[in-house]
Amino acid sequence: MSIAISEIFGPTIQGEGRLIGMPTVFVRTGGCDFRCSWCDTLYAVEPRFKADWRPMDAGGVLAEVNRLSGGEPILVTLSGGNPALQPLTELLRLGHGQGHAFAMETQGSKAQAWFGMLDHLTLSPKPPSSGMAFNRERFEACLAAAGADTQVSLKLVIADEADYRWARALAADYPQLPLVLQPCNPTPATPEQPELTTDPERLNARLRWLVEKVTADRWYRARVLPQLHVLIWNNERGV
Amino acid sequence: MSIAISEIFGPTIQGEGRLIGMPTVFVRTGGCDFRCSWCDTLYAVEPRFKADWRPMDAGGVLAEVNRLSGGEPILVTLSGGNPALQPLTELLRLGHGQGHAFAMETQGSKAQAWFGMLDHLTLSPKPPSSGMAFNRERFEACLAAAGADTQVSLKLVIADEADYRWARALAADYPQLPLVLQPCNPTPATPEQPELTTDPERLNARLRWLVEKVTADRWYRARVLPQLHVLIWNNERGV
Numbered sequence: 001m002s003i004a005i006s007e008i009f010g011p012t013i014q015g016e017g018r019l020i021g022m023p024t025v026f027v028r029t030g031g032c033d034f035r036c037s038w039c040d041t042l043y044a045v046e047p048r049f050k051a052d053w054r055p056m057d058a059g060g061v062l063a064e065v066n067r068l069s070g071g072e073p074i075l076v077t078l079s080g081g082n083p084a085l086q087p088l089t090e091l092l093r094l095g096h097g098q099g100h101a102f103a104m105e106t107q108g109s110k111a112q113a114w115f116g117m118l119d120h121l122t123l124s125p126k127p128p129s130s131g132m133a134f135n136r137e138r139f140e141a142c143l144a145a146a147g148a149d150t151q152v153s154l155k156l157v158i159a160d161e162a163d164y165r166w167a168r169a170l171a172a173d174y175p176q177l178p179l180v181l182q183p184c185n186p187t188p189a190t191p192e193q194p195e196l197t198t199d200p201e202r203l204n205a206r207l208r209w210l211v212e213k214v215t216a217d218r219w220y221r222a223r224v225l226p227q228l229h230v231l232i233w234n235n236e237r238g239v
Numbered sequence: 240m241s242i243a244i245s246e247i248f249g250p251t252i253q254g255e256g257r258l259i260g261m262p263t264v265f266v267r268t269g270g271c272d273f274r275c276s277w278c279d280t281l282y283a284v285e286p287r288f289k290a291d292w293r294p295m296d297a298g299g300v301l302a303e304v305n306r307l308s309g310g311e312p313i314l315v316t317l318s319g320g321n322p323a324l325q326p327l328t329e330l331l332r333l334g335h336g337q338g339h340a341f342a343m344e345t346q347g348s349k350a351q352a353w354f355g356m357l358d359h360l361t362l363s364p365k366p367p368s369s370g371m372a373f374n375r376e377r378f379e380a381c382l383a384a385a386g387a388d389t390q391v392s393l394k395l396v397i398a399d400e401a402d403y404r405w406a407r408a409l410a411a412d413y414p415q416l417p418l419v420l421q422p423c424n425p426t427p428a429t430p431e432q433p434e435l436t437t438d439p440e441r442l443n444a445r446l447r448w449l450v451e452k453v454t455a456d457r458w459y460r461a462r463v464l465p466q467l468h469v470l471i472w473n474n475e476r477g478v
Contacts, residue, residue: 010454013453020260023454023462069459073459211251215250215251220311220312
């Protein structure tokens with residue numbers, strides 16, 4: 001059962017979501033069932049990059065995690081692409097045995113029984129601006145698969161007013177989930193322009209806009225967080 | 240029992256620490272037993288600003304919080320100065336009755352029985368660069384006062400290598416506390432220069448330095464977070 005690996009890097013800090021600031025090693029899988037308009041990791045999504053993805057088994061992935069972490073237990077962040085497409089049971093079982101913790105981020109389009117083995121699961125259904133459709137049944141299957149022992153949170157990317165309205169309605173249906181809103185990076189890096197410079201003023205303006213929306217609407221449950229790695233490392237890969 | 244109030248403002252987001260990104264109203268008390276070299280809120284610390292601090296009772300503070308929050312329950316962040324110098328029992332009792340949650344930040348130099356009524360307590364003992372001394376006995380009295388029902392975290396500001404070494408040693412003595420490291424703002428606003436412009440490149444360089452230290456030392460428990468409000472609002476007051 002091999003896992004398609006796009007990249008393994010770190011340790012660095014988690015730049016977004018509920019675990020923002022936590023030291024972590026990222027394991028990015030290759031392959032995705034979505035193709036979001038503003039995707040910032042197309043090199044882990046588009047089939048034309050498939051040749052760059054290495055098939056690795058759980059032991060091989062953990063050997064690399066341990067090499068990077070210096071053999072110390074660390075938070076491993078599973079990202080993609082959509083890591084929910086991969087067979088990760090063995091990675092979670094072996095990794096927990098070595099003391100690692102596991103957080104995963106997925107759009108919630110595919111549930112796996114092993115979600116319940118994760119320490120943290122960030123469900124990040126994609127808003128209208130992505131061009132993708134929300135499938136409630138599949139999303140709820142992900143919630144059910146995570147069960148009570150996995151800390152689940154909802155992270156919604158907001159590019160515009162329509163996304164914001166969508167997020168308000170969606171979040172209201174899941175009051176039990178901690179909620180993070182994240183302004184969409186208006187200038188994501190692409191395989192063609194990996195060094196594209198992000199304008200920090202523009203990112204900050206998007207963040208201020210979102211804070212103003214949330215406070216004006218008295219939506220005090222909604223935590224607003226930027227992508228810290230974009231602010232501090234400017235879209236660079238591998239950090 | 241009146242509370243010395245420097246300012247009440249919001250709602251905005253919490254810019255730092257474990258609750259980073261949470262919508263909140265800030266209640267800043269006036270008066271402090273410390274005088275840190277890099278203090279960014281001298282207007283709530285130095286006795287020469289005492290005439291600006293209003294004595295308010297708990298009902299008056301809550302009336303202002305409710306006006307700002309539109310009457311909705313919200314996270315109230317008690318900051319200073321050192322809010323631990325104030326009589327806050329009644330504020331916490333009445334505020335909880337209205338559905339508000341309370342987070343407080345203090346250096347841990349003075350314990351109060353009402354710490355156990357807080358929802359979140361951030362203890363932020365000051366590092367050597369502040370010019371202040373750490374008093375372990377008082378710090379542990381704060382921990383004891385908080386008890387088991389208050390979520391306590393440790394937030395340590397790091398200006399230089401000496402601060403970093405101090406933080407490593409201190410945090411090791413309290414492995415049970417969630418830990419946040421925060422790079423010191425090298426150019427805090429002052430009453431004389433409230434509009435002082437912070438150089439985002441310099442702030443980012445301090446953050447990158449701290450991430451590199453933590454990961455090189457495999458200190459994976461240490462969450463590294465910036466002061467988001469400084470990055471996005473540039474030291475401005477009242478946001």
